[in-house]
Amino acid sequence: MxxxxxxxxxxxxxxxxxxxxxxxxxxxxxxxxxxxxxxxxxxxxxxxxxxxxxxxxxxxxxxxxxxxxxxxxxxxxxxxxxxxxxxxxxxxxxxxxxxxxxxxxxxxxxxxxxxxxxxxxxxxxxxxxxxxxxxxxxxxxxxxxxxxxxxxxxxxxxxxxxxxxxxxxxxxxxxxxxxxxxxxxxxxxxxPESPRFLVRTGHLDHARHVLTLIRPADSVESELQQITETAAQEEKANARTSWATVFSGKYRYLVIAGVGVAAFQQFQGANAIFYYIPLIVEEASGAAASNALMWPIIQGVILVLGSLLFMAIADRFNRRTLLTVGGAVMGISFLLPAVINWINPATNPMLIVVFLSIYVAFYSFTWAPLTWVLVGEIFPLSIRGRASGLASSFNWIGSFLVGLLFPIMTAAMPQQAVFAIFGVICLLGVVFIRTRVPETRGRSLEEIERTETRQLSVAGQAASTVSTPSSHTKES
Structure with missing residues (x-):
């Protein structure tokens, strides 16, 4: 064609x-x-x-x-x-x-x-x-x-x-x-079809023709060669990789970190707000949900502004710093309404909607975009395909469960209690970031892999050193 x-x-x-x-x-x-x-x-x-x-x-x-x-x-x-x-x-x-x-x-x-x-x-x-x-x-x-x-x-x-x-x-x-x-x-x-797919399937001439349509003529051959070399490297990596490789000791730390961040992003409850904000306002105010459709627009504007803010600051702060600050404020925004309502039951129930807006603002420039930036950076080439797919699956599973369970939970307990549960999950996510997730900003995939492998090796040597004296003691 x-x-x-x-x-x-x-x-x-x-x-x-x-x-x-x-x-x-x-x-x-x-x-x-x-x-x-x-x-x-x-x-x-x-x-x-x-x-x-x-x-x-x-x-x-x-x-x-x-x-x-x-x-x-x-x-x-x-x-x-x-x-x-x-x-x-x-x-x-x-x-x-x-x-x-x-x-x-x-x-x-x-x-x-x-x-x-x-x-x-x-x-x-x-x-x-x-x-x-x-x-x-x-x-x-x-x-x-x-x-x-x-x-x-x-x-x-x-x-x-x-x-x-x-x-x-x-x-x-x-x-x-x-x-x-x-x-x-x-x-x-x-x-047209992607040149990379055409190269992988052996259609080099077709790939070259497509590149002539979308690239300057003097760069076609060099890019074609680069695509060919990269495809060969990935094919070798995939041939050596199985699910056992993904969960092996060498990569397990990085897989837990990437998949954990993707799962936490959903279990923190953001989609409960995005899917059900009119019903949340109805529960809080008593007004019909069908008359509360301006609130989703407000949340949507906050999300867009937050995404633009992220593009401006993304490379100025460490990934873990932004995720920590975002997760902490998000958790507090969920927990405070429950605490305030417990201290003063007569508090205006619409206060929860104000705190939800604060949650959305911080989510929009931290966990929402950074989850996928981090997932794209943290996995080495040899396991990237399988590990990224696993992270995506856990993210969708979390989205499904939050969407399914939120109305059931709010039917069984007050809204403040449900959001307090999400608040605790947000704070657990911060602990996870601080203890299990390496910093990836400004580091190549190879540097991240070498650093984490070295840390695991040092930990293994330390464990061996600890065990050696104990065995000598037993012999003596």
Missing amino acids: QYKKIPARFIYFFGAFGGILFGYDIGVMTGALPFLQNDWNLHGDAAAIGWITSSVMLGAIFGGALSGQVADRIGRRKTILIAAVIFVVGSILSGVVPHDGTVYLVIVRTGLGLAVGAASALVPAYMSEMAPARLRGRLSGLNQTMIVSGMLLSYIVDFLLKDLPDPWPWRMMLAMAAVPALVLFIGVLRL
Whole structure:
């Protein structure tokens, strides 16, 4: 297939749009849920609310895990196009679900989650392979901004559709998620396959042709050679790597650190706010959740501003410093409302929403973006593929469980108590950062691996030294 010369801006735009698509679907249920709840009379059914909300994340667990294998077989571009089609169909089916069709909606949204997981994993990877080297860092830095911008866009769309006659608001909100997926499909349809995939599958001439479309002529051969050498190195690394290697003593420390950070990011409860903020405001104020759709927009604006702040300060502070400060403030923001309510039960319950906004502000420029920066930096080449996939799976599992269990927990105990539990988890995350996670800022992957291996070796020698005198004592 012949393609026209592709402007870098075009690639850059759709690299950003993949994040918008991902963020849009994360946020769209926030505004739709109050109307769906009223239409289907789900106010007393916490389990149904949890399953409807979290089913996308359940599908994303498998979509993210399977997408890499599918993409290695048929290509990144084709897999993204398939995911976009599933996304369009799933969004439309979500909007036309039969009345009281809870099981139907859960099944449809689980299928939609397959596309969400695939898109979240593949679109940034494909675009980073396609974009010129000078744009890759910008793509990586903008990914979080685009995700939260997609969330904000969904909140605004939800707000604009809220005055439609029943039952159209929630149906249109869910169906409108097909629009960004359709835009992504049309855009990627114009793009060729990734040169890196073509090299890995032995299509060097095709890869060279694609590079001539997206690179200056004098850099094509040198980049092709670099891609070929890197692919050969990764193939050797993958051939020597198994799951036993990932969990071996040499790498176990780094795997625990990376996977632990990814898991803590979700179990700290951020998605409980993003998915359920109208219901949280309803519980606190007594006003109908369908009238509280300005609050998601406020949270979305905070997220976007926080992501921009992160881009400005990311390389000025250590990763562990930002995660420690963020986690500590987040934990305190969750715990203080419970403490204040315990001291003075007459306190205005809307105080919790103020503290949640403080939580979102610090989460937006610390744990939200830094989790994936750290995961990208901490794993050595030999285990990077498997370990990164494992971290992503734990992150999706945490997102699914928080989305499922939050309404069930709030039905069984006061909101302040639920958020206090998340606050304790935030503080445990800080302890984890300080004790288990190495600093990665300004250090190459090889330096991180050498340092941690050396520390493990020193620890092993110390243990051996301690045991030696005891054995001599026994003999004497």
